[in-house]
Amino acid sequence: MFFTIRCEAVPGKLNDLDRWLNERATPFWTNQPGVKSFQVYGDVLLGYPERTIMIEVEDMASLQRILDSQDYAGVRDEFLGFVTEVESQILNRRTHHQAGQAGQPGQAERGQQARR
Numbered sequence: 161m162f163f164t165i166r167c168e169a170v171p172g173k174l175n176d177l178d179r180w181l182n183e184r185a186t187p188f189w190t191n192q193p194g195v196k197s198f199q200v201y202g203d204v205l206l207g208y209p210e211r212t213i214m215i216e217v218e219d220m221a222s223l224q225r226i227l228d229s230q231d232y233a234g235v236r237d238e239f240l241g242f243v244t245e246v247e248s249q250i251l252n253r254r255t256h257h258q259a260g261q262a263g264q265p266g267q268a269e270r271g272q273q274a275r276r
Contacts, residue, residue: 162251166209167243174210181213188235189215196221208245211268222231223250 169177181200189198196216203210217223226232240246 163215165213
């Protein structure tokens with residue numbers, strides 16, 4: 161499960177946002193129980209969003225515990241000082257394929273083929 165945040169930096173604050181993400185957000189998220197990974201992506205085109213943050217969590221309960229915490233409220237307030245046009249989304253993985261394995265059936269497909 162992923163908690164994603166897409167945002168634009170306040171004009172003139174992109175470097176400050178990146179520094180804050182590295183120095184404050186990364187340690188906050190990676191030290192939370194239930195968080196598997198924290199990644200920040202930058203847009204290579206001239207469009208929205210400038211930054212996409214992908215936070216992988218074990219489950220919704222782990223994410224909800226973090227979002228309900230006082231510590232998160234403080235981190236969120238700091239973050240909002242660097243950004244505009246913030247959107248968030250919670251994504252649940254439906255399929256997963258490894259590169260270079262196209263055409264090879266996954267575990268579920270093999271089980272279905274064996275029953276045919």
